Amino acid sequence: MVTLADIAKRCNVSRASVSKAINGHSDIGKETAEFIRKTAREMGYYPNATARTLKSGRSQNVGVLFVDKTQSGLAHEYFSKILESAKSMAEKLGYDITFISRDIGTTGMDFYEHAKYRQCDGVIIASVDFEDPAVIKLVNSEIPTVTLDYVFNNRTSIVSDNVKGMEELVNYVYSKGHRKIAYIHGEETSVTQRRMASFYKTCADLGIGIKPEYVIRGDYHNPKAAAIATRKLLELNDRPTCIFYPDDFSYIGGMNVLEKAGLSIPDDMSVVGYDGILLSQMLRPKLTTYQQDATFMGEEAARQLIENIEHPTLWLPKQITVPGKLIEGSTVKQI
């Protein structure tokens, strides 16, 4: 391994000068610096992140917390897209990405300790139980963090605009003539709360009442739960004319139930999803859904976090709401 000392010896300068040349500091002669850099290249030098981190306290490494309650975190297109784009952006800005988990090996480290152990400059938090004390400890620590789809008031957060999303969907199906709208919602999370509130409010603003039995609990990314909920809706005397699913993937479960019941989509039942995953646009009929801009969210998370890391003084917690867009498929009939 080529070290600064090797280059220093070859160039007849001190290690300090080599370091300065490599890092482009100002107090080094232009020619000397160039000569040193040229020699370094020739000798096949590349820096040692570990030594650099130890001395400087900065690792150029961001952690990601991506714990998966439902075992579907990474398998979920929405989250994997966020991760993928956050990774690309972080790399573009010169940072690597390391997964932060609890309890690596046998050491009982929590998230905060793990992040410190690896000297992460910051942490991106997504798809976790945000009420977990370990998550709260991390968020309240001195380590910069950015949360996705959850807001802590002292931190920057990137949230998909669930209010607007739900509003647009409701308005859309309303414009198609629907008044009896059912909503199969996901498990109790802040995202669900926001969507539900927006659902109720938009309906109220439009002057449509929603029967209590039209709002049923399902689960995100869970076609089976959606199937069960769909069956319940079909058993009602006064059936809805349109069903909102927790997300595109869970809609598959509902789709099967509807087809088995001999109901054609959208002629006998209209449906909408949420997420805008690739699959939804491959199904026939194409699903009407609200596409969240996961790519932008991931990029923005990385950008904001690194901004916070590199300019801690002029940083203020921001709440960034990312709009998506309604994708008009063919699953909502004009009535």
Place this chain on the structure above:
Amino acid sequence: MVTLADIAKRCNVSRASVSKAINGHSDIGKETAEFIRKTAREMGYYPNATARTLKSGRSQNVGVLFVDKTQSGLAHEYFSKILESAKSMAEKLGYDITFISRDIGTTGMDFYEHAKYRQCDGVIIASVDFEDPAVIKLVNSEIPTVTLDYVFNNRTSIVSDNVKGMEELVNYVYSKGHRKIAYIHGEETSVTQRRMASFYKTCADLGIGIKPEYVIRGDYHNPKAAAIATRKLLELNDRPTCIFYPDDFSYIGGMNVLEKAGLSIPDDMSVVGYDGILLSQMLRPKLTTYQQDATFMGEEAARQLIENIEHPTLWLPKQITVPGKLIEGSTVKQI
């Protein structure tokens, strides 16, 4: 931050003794060690991976190379499952996971240099272009590596048993009476080669000839390509009775074409997929497919890599073939 020195001072011992106590070395008194550990706990000490790595040369960190030609790497359930399970296993064994990419920031590091820069103890390589010189450089370096679904003769590899998978699928549809079998295959990769070879061989063994026009190129994870290929097959005078798709996801494209053509699955056309992703079991009719054991593959990759890292002397390159299992859905008709 609490350091070894702080603990040493508090305990009135040397830093060396603290290190020994923490790491459970033998040349330290039992009681002293216990006392030191207790004090360390009280003081809220946790080690600094960076310093440890710098001195010891071991980072307890493995890199993953997960480059995405098709932009679908992480979005692909198969690969995200592999990653997820490799991550869990690595963590269980005391290792963290860092993504290794080319060209972090503006430095022109290749994969090998990047891995060295971060002092990765080993690298898991999946879903990349294995003929990329940068990948080959990494694989031929002194850094332990494990490859997934690709074999280098000097390295351990974990490959899904594509030969057996294809064989079982062909035998299955043969047993259902099919003789005119079409195969829409993925892009040219070693996996495709293996599946194709097995497809032809199994058909030959069964004594069925395959018309050249029954074998068409599609793409992995690409419903549109599958749709186009499916249309071509439907235009044939002598249509196949069963179509093999590159994978479950791309089958969606074919499914739409078949339905639009008024062909019912499996009554008018039988189909099989590959992968066994969650979606395939949610569709109706349930897709007949070959489920790859992605979870085991990821775990095994981590296990093997860490074995190689920790016992380099008694290590030999291994090629581990992981069988999957046929999932009998309802998309193949008995004829």
Place this chain on the structure above:
DNA sequence: ATCGGTTACGAAATCGTTTAAGTTCATGAT
């Protein structure tokens, strides 16, 4: 009393880099 062998600990070097605090020397101002 001496010797060899453990056991338990400490001193000090080391990993590769960064950086605060000098030092040297030429330059220009007074």
Place this chain on the structure above:
DNA sequence: ATCATGAACTTAAACGATTTCGTAACCGAT
């Protein structure tokens, strides 16, 4: 001629751990 200034380097001390070697103390055996 003197002195402040600044550019260009060097020195040396960190950063937090690990690890080799050394040594003191104690044990039992001769």
